Amino acid sequence: MSKIQSTFARLQADGRKALIPFITAGDPDGELTVPLMHALVAGGADIIELGVPFSDPMADGPTIQRASERALAGGMSLRKVLAIVRTFRETDVTTPVVLMGYANPIEAMGVQAFAAVASEAGVDGVLVVDYPPEECANFASVVKSVGLDPIFLLAPTSSEQRFRDVAEAGSGYIYYVSLKGVTGAGHLDFDEVARRIPVIRKAVGMPVGVGFGIRDAESARRIGAVADAVVIGSRIIEEIERSPREAVVANVEGFIRGIRAALDQPAGGAQ
Amino acid sequence: MQMADMQYQFPDDRGHFGPYGGIFVAETLIPALDELRTAYAECMADPAFVAEFEYELKHYVGRPSPIYHAKRWSNLLGGAQIYLKREDLNHTGAHKVNNCIGQALVARRMGKPRVIAETGAGQHGVATATVAARYGMECVVYMGAEDVKRQAANVYRMKLLGATVVPVESGSKTLKDALNEAMRDWVTNVGNTFYIIGTVAGPHPYPMMVRDFQTVIGKECLVQMPEMAGRQPDYVIACVGGGSNAIGIFHPYIGVDGVQLIGVEAAGDGIETGRHAASLSAGVPGVLHGNRTYLLQNEDGQITETHSISAGLDYPGVGPEHALLKDSGRAEYVGITDEEALKAFHDLCRFEGIIPALESSHALAYAAKLAPTLPKDRVLLVNLSGRGDKDMHTVAERSGIQF
Numbered sequence: 001m002s003k004i005q006s007t008f009a010r011l012q013a014d015g016r017k018a019l020i021p022f023i024t025a026g027d028p029d030g031e032l033t034v035p036l037m038h039a040l041v042a043g044g045a046d047i048i049e050l051g052v053p054f055s056d057p058m059a060d061g062p063t064i065q066r067a068s069e070r071a072l073a074g075g076m077s078l079r080k081v082l083a084i085v086r087t088f089r090e091t092d093v094t095t096p097v098v099l100m101g102y103a104n105p106i107e108a109m110g111v112q113a114f115a116a117v118a119s120e121a122g123v124d125g126v127l128v129v130d131y132p133p134e135e136c137a138n139f140a141s142v143v144k145s146v147g148l149d150p151i152f153l154l155a156p157t158s159s160e161q162r163f164r165d166v167a168e169a170g171s172g173y174i175y176y177v178s179l180k181g182v183t184g185a186g187h188l189d190f191d192e193v194a195r196r197i198p199v200i201r202k203a204v205g206m207p208v209g210v211g212f213g214i215r216d217a218e219s220a221r222r223i224g225a226v227a228d229a230v231v232i233g234s235r236i237i238e239e240i241e242r243s244p245r246e247a248v249v250a251n252v253e254g255f256i257r258g259i260r261a262a263l264d265q266p267a268g269g270a271q
Numbered sequence: 272m273q274m275a276d277m278q279y280q281f282p283d284d285r286g287h288f289g290p291y292g293g294i295f296v297a298e299t300l301i302p303a304l305d306e307l308r309t310a311y312a313e314c315m316a317d318p319a320f321v322a323e324f325e326y327e328l329k330h331y332v333g334r335p336s337p338i339y340h341a342k343r344w345s346n347l348l349g350g351a352q353i354y355l356k357r358e359d360l361n362h363t364g365a366h367k368v369n370n371c372i373g374q375a376l377v378a379r380r381m382g383k384p385r386v387i388a389e390t391g392a393g394q395h396g397v398a399t400a401t402v403a404a405r406y407g408m409e410c411v412v413y414m415g416a417e418d419v420k421r422q423a424a425n426v427y428r429m430k431l432l433g434a435t436v437v438p439v440e441s442g443s444k445t446l447k448d449a450l451n452e453a454m455r456d457w458v459t460n461v462g463n464t465f466y467i468i469g470t471v472a473g474p475h476p477y478p479m480m481v482r483d484f485q486t487v488i489g490k491e492c493l494v495q496m497p498e499m500a501g502r503q504p505d506y507v508i509a510c511v512g513g514g515s516n517a518i519g520i521f522h523p524y525i526g527v528d529g530v531q532l533i534g535v536e537a538a539g540d541g542i543e544t545g546r547h548a549a550s551l552s553a554g555v556p557g558v559l560h561g562n563r564t565y566l567l568q569n570e571d572g573q574i575t576e577t578h579s580i581s582a583g584l585d586y587p588g589v590g591p592e593h594a595l596l597k598d599s600g601r602a603e604y605v606g607i608t609d610e611e612a613l614k615a616f617h618d619l620c621r622f623e624g625i626i627p628a629l630e631s632s633h634a635l636a637y638a639a640k641l642a643p644t645l646p647k648d649r650v651l652l653v654n655l656s657g658r659g660d661k662d663m664h665t666v667a668e669r670s671g672i673q674f
Contacts, residue, residue, distance in 0.1 A: 055573040056447060056559060058454045059297035065441055077571040103295060103558040108572025130295045130558060134285065153298035157461070162301065177299055 022233030024051035026076030044260025052101030089122035217262035286475020291591035351649035365657030373484030378465035391446035392583035393425025395469030400434035470513025471590030474561030485519025512584035537579035538606030581629035628657035
């Protein structure tokens with residue numbers, strides 16, 4: 001059982017939902033990324049999605065694109081992201097880390113080389129936004145062979161055939177993009193999510209995390225009531241952007257703590 | 272020719288041109304591309320659709336575009352005879368409109384009332400705004416903020432035609448950033464919006480669909496060249512940014528023996544300076560904007576900023592079919608610098624009374640290099656893909672002239 005799978009199993013046994021925060025490695029700078037990862041765990045994160053910055057993040061909104069631009073301006077690269085995970089693992093051997101990014105930096109490094117280094121550094125899963133299942137059979141089998149979970153996206157527009165495709169190619173969990181659009185976008189249709197999640201969970205046989213559009217304790221709590229995991233990204237990046245450097249780590253930890261508290265409220269509980 | 276045509280069957284049903292092309296997009300776009308693929312296949316199988324497309328090309332665009340024998344320029348160069356395929360004479364002044372009409376007709380059939388586009392030089396934006404006005408569709412054009420400055424006249428043209436022009440401030444503020452932004456719009460508004468991609472790049476079926484709409488250029492040449500020159504050309508030469516005008520004229524010639532296909536990329540300040548946009552000459556394969564193709568990128572896989580005097584060639588990728596044509600050796604790709612393109616621009620103005628687009632000037636410059644090395648009975652066919660009125664500012668500025 002992978003670290004991601006055992007994390008979900010443990011949470012399920014406890015009747016709790018996974019909190020999966022996203023930050024971009026190297027934002028606001030490379031030195032703060034490891035302290036930020038520890039702060040996310042201290043604040044209540046179960047899994048960390050660590051963004052690998054890319055020059056052309058097509059599926060992301062302006063907030064995460066700005067984070068990517070700041071990281072790249074500071075010299076961040078895929079190899080440095082892997083080094084960050086290695087450092088994080090020196091003091092945290094349990095929290096799963098999922099790398100999230102685009103295909104080209106991985107292809108530039110070489111799929112085999114990437115998988116070997118990522119596994120050795122302590123990465124647990126990989127989500128490549130622009131690798132749909134039909135274009136990455138080789139990639140998915142290579143990363144699985146070194147024990148990494150290939151994570152796939154599903155969208156409100158996905159067909160049942162797509163459910164089967166990602167169930168076949170992926171492992172760990174499914175990341176359900178809760179709205180049409182890019183990261184950080186506006187409206188979340190809770191009813192639609194509540195209808196879709198049980199269907200998807202049954203079809204894929206994996207836990208389903210929901211992301212895109214979750215911005216506060218209330219939206220996290222409502223999504224947590226129906227999904228196995230809540231992914232929150234752009235809102236954390238905004239917290240990083242608006243905090244002075246010396247307060248970034250504490251502010252992000254405080255923000256995550258608030259989301260954790262909301263997620264752990266008993267169902268139907270008051271604010 | 273027929274046999275060769277039958278052997279060249281790309282892309283496959285999932286959009287692959289050998290190892291290139293494909294569908295590399297986030298899950299949110301997959302259903303939209305599925306829908307488009309189905310709708311496009313239905314359109315092409317419907318004789319009424321094809322007839323309407325051809326009617327529009329004839330009566331609205333003014334096709335067929337003529338082929339012109341640039342005799343004076345050929346004589347001055349002292350070698351092979353240069354013939355120009357006059358796409359600059361199309362309505363809106365470039366080849367881009369061929370594809371825009373095709374896609375707008377597909378959009379209309381799909382019931383999408385809103386079209387969006389990305390644009391570099393502004394030619395594709397103008398062509399999209401034009402057909403949107405023609406068919407009564409809402410139109411939003413994304414354009415890098417840097418290009419908005421370089422191409423002020425085209426921005427005003429799009430606005431006159433009723434389009435909304437959105438300057439894109441992210442990244443390098445050029446074509447690739449406009450493309451990112453247009454993709455985001457599409458992902459968000461996929462229900463009512465059709466994305467009219469202007470070149471033979473992007474996820475399947477775009478490289479195939481845009482090619483199909485642009486091959487009218489080469490198909491006309493196959494008929495016109497024997498009439499004009501008594502035979503097919505020895506060389507077909509076209510500039511390559513994304514590569515739509517080049518594919519349009521190359522594709523019908525792929526199966527014709529003895530015709531050399533030469534794509535001319537923007538070498539900017541010179542390939543050795545690193546300031547260029549020559550993806551095929553100096554790039555390596557990777558994944559960007561929905562397809563696998565040659566890309567200008569650094570060792571970390573980040574896409575690098577490009578440079579060309581011509582906004583329409585200023586793109587770090589290239590259509591996947593060109594990547595295949597390069598690897599297979601069926602086409603050859605060369606570079607022309609800003610300076611060389613400018614010289615050809617001025618020469619065509621002075622010797623033939625034709626003001627070419629800076630993009631097309633790259634193809635002209637290569638023809639001017641090649642012609643003197645060949646005997647006088649050799650025939651070069653150059654795709655004069657657009658007219659240069661839009662480039663007045665850039666050329667004047669380069670010569671230190673202010674309007």
